Amino acid sequence: MERLRNTDIKYLKGVGPKRGELLTKQLGIHTCADLLRHYPDHYVDRSKIYRIADFCDEMPALQVKGRFVSFATQGEGAKMRLIGLFTDGTKAMEVVWFKRIKAIRDSYLPGTEYILFGKPSEFNGRWSMVHPEIDRAASPNLATGLRGVYPLTETLRNRNITSRSIYNMVCALLPRCADIADPLPAEIRSQLRLMSLGDALRAVHAPANNDELQRARLRLKFEELLYLQLNILRYCRERSEAIPGFRFSRIGEYFNRFYNECLPFELTGAQKRVIKEIRRDVGTGKQMNRLLQGDVGSGKTLVALLCMLMALDNGTQACLMAPTEILATQHFDTISSLAAKIGVNIKLLTGSTPKKERDLIHSALADGSLHILIGTHAVIEDSVQFRNLGFVVIDEQHRFGVAQRARLWKKNSVAPHILVMTATPIPRTLAMTVYGDLDVSVIDELPPGRKPVHTMLRYEESRMQVYRAIGAQLKQGRQAYIVYPLISENEKTDLKSLEEGYEHIREMFPSYRVAYVHGRMKPAEKDAQMNLFASGEARILVATTVIEVGVNVPNASVMLIENAERFGLSQLHQLRGRVGRGADQSYCVLMSKAKIAKDTRRRLEVMTSTTDGFVVAEADLKMRGPGDLEGTLQSGMAVDLRIASLATDGQIVQLARDCATKILDYDPTLSSPGLYGVRKEMALMFDKSHDWSRIS
Ligand code: ADP
Ligand code: MG
DSSP, X not given: OHHHHTSBGGGSTTTHHHHHHHHHHHHOOOBHHHHHXXXXXXXXXXXOOOOGGGOOTTOOSEEEEEEEEEEEEESOGGGOEEEEEEEOSSOEEEEEESSSHHHHHHHOOTTSEEEEEEOEEEETTEEEEESOEEEETTOTTOOOSEEEEOOOOHHHHHTTOOHHHHHHHHHHHGGGGGGOOOSSOHHHHHHTTOOOHHHHHHHHHSOSSHHHHHHHHHHHHHHHHHHHHHHHHHHHHHHHHHOBBOOOOOOOHHHHHIXXXXXXXXXXXXXXXXXXXXXXXXXXXXXXXXXXXXOTTSOHHHHHHHHHHXXXXXXXXXXXXXXXXXXXXXXXXXXXXXTGGGTOOEEEEOTTSOHHHHHHHHHHHHHTOOOEEEESGGGGSTTOOOSSEEEEEEESGGGSOHHHHHHHHTTSSSBOEEEEEESSOOOHHHHHHHTTTSEEEEEOOXXXXXXXXXXXXXXXXXXXXXXXXXXXXXXXXXXXXXXXXOSSTTOHHHHHHHHHHHHHHHHHSTTSOEEEEOTTSOHHHHHHHHHHHHTTSSSEEEEOGGGSSSOOOTTEEEEXXXXXXXXXXXXXXXXXXXXXXXXSOOEEEEEEOSOOOHHHHHHHHHHHHOOOHHHHHHHHHHHHOSHHHHHHHHTSSOOOOSSOOTTTOHHHHHHHHHHHHHHHHHOTTOOSGGGHHHHHXXXXXXXXXXXXXXXX
């Protein structure tokens, strides 16, 4: 590999300086080694020939075999295109070129048999293919079996660098794969029965068959994930050694009094288990960094409160941070009333806390008389100094990155324990990577007596029926949310649709008061409207997704989501979580325009088929890929995975994690000679993210 890594791509046979530069700029391929690591993103079966007569919607790129009947140009100047009429005997289609018209016209002859490879598309009942790959049917070099299709850019295509050209370049390198030294220790390879790197690279580009391809991909994915896990775990270990934590050795007065006298209901089994996990963590003397996943309504707040009381019992202060003012206020109200009887001093700090109040809070924090601080980002400002902060709860973690958490650690000479809570459940394997520096606890049980929310997908034409059903719920004394999409709170048109919606709803339900909130309102106005709804005075709340997180009105039994097709699955799930909080049956209606793409419908149907947040999250990942979540990953453990997918390769992530743990147990610094290759590959992979490991 070393030699390939030192060979500039332009020196490869058939590349040269010009194409070399293009490959570098467009695909980040600098060296021959980079080219070998540029994997096909899918494969097509070149042994199969399709019939044009059998074409149907949404076919992938495929092969047809036949002859050109005629060529003709259409349009002029820059708009000129060349159209070849091509038939395979079952039906004719058009082959279209926008570029290199003259050259193409000269190279293909009517009457000669060709094999075309491209993606068919249909317009007005006619099939066509744009810029297909073309081979003479009689060509000796014709690919058979599986052929990789390489990711390309538009610029490369325009410069006539095709998937086929990449393949040809790669082929020039394949004979050298045999000499590539394997960075993975032989023991690991033989234990997991992995292919050698050289074999895997050859097979991933030119697989003999599907079985070989799968084995090659497994090997390459495993390797990539192993480096990722090693990097994460090494960081965690370094941190836990460098940063001591509070040892909470006792359960005392606050916790016990609350538990015995104030607990409004029996904890669920899952809540108890999680509290035990946390107790064990905070008793070790190491700083805890734990992610608490629990579906909406699973009762995370109570767990948070019990943990904070544990901190107070051990002579420290606690703090809870929420992403929005509404949520922070709500937490403050809930927690204050839960803990009213046990004499804990709790205060709320947000951006709109008046200066005078703020000063009081600052001094009470500093002298230790304030026990629990609840608030928004305002609590991590530098001016906020605690006497002795021992425990921090962060609600809805996805808005707080590693760096922000690190700021919290510095609030004290001893780093406080940190519990991040999320209602966006993500599969464990993904959690262990994206939030790889966190231990994970899961509340996988809802409090007893909840009825699953009945979810349905409805189209515009049944709007009146939906309104009648909502009317029936209102008549029974229940309340309804009606949510409009607001992609950006600044978009005037969106706001307009919300305002119109509000007027419309008032007309449709004239006998009920309708409250109205969106993110651009002044906090006071917003609170007033929210309170109208929370108190039951307003029976309908027309809103944007500002109500997505946390709002708790158990009497609400209907969630109507307008333009549901514009929401992501996890957002829909969050919204749905606003209802079903009481003992009665609740409903969630996804209203969508009738004409939606198949994928969109499938997405919405996930919602109607399950209320389990983890199932929703898995489905979301599979359909959409881990997008946002990998965005979170960017905040630190940033790497572009070339072949593995956090969304679908969960089992391999687990394998890699286990293997990484074993390696680090045996050699925490990866300095033994047997790990030279691993160290080297990791250095290459993580070069950019060095500063990250120094955040703490
Ligand atoms: P989330 O996990 O979404 O933050 P909350 O903490 O807001 O959930 O709890 C949702 C609702 O369930 C609240 O009204 C809370 O009082 C109630 N709750 C929490 N734990 C239990 C329990 N063990 N038994 C019954 N109700 C519970
Ligand atoms: Mg909550």
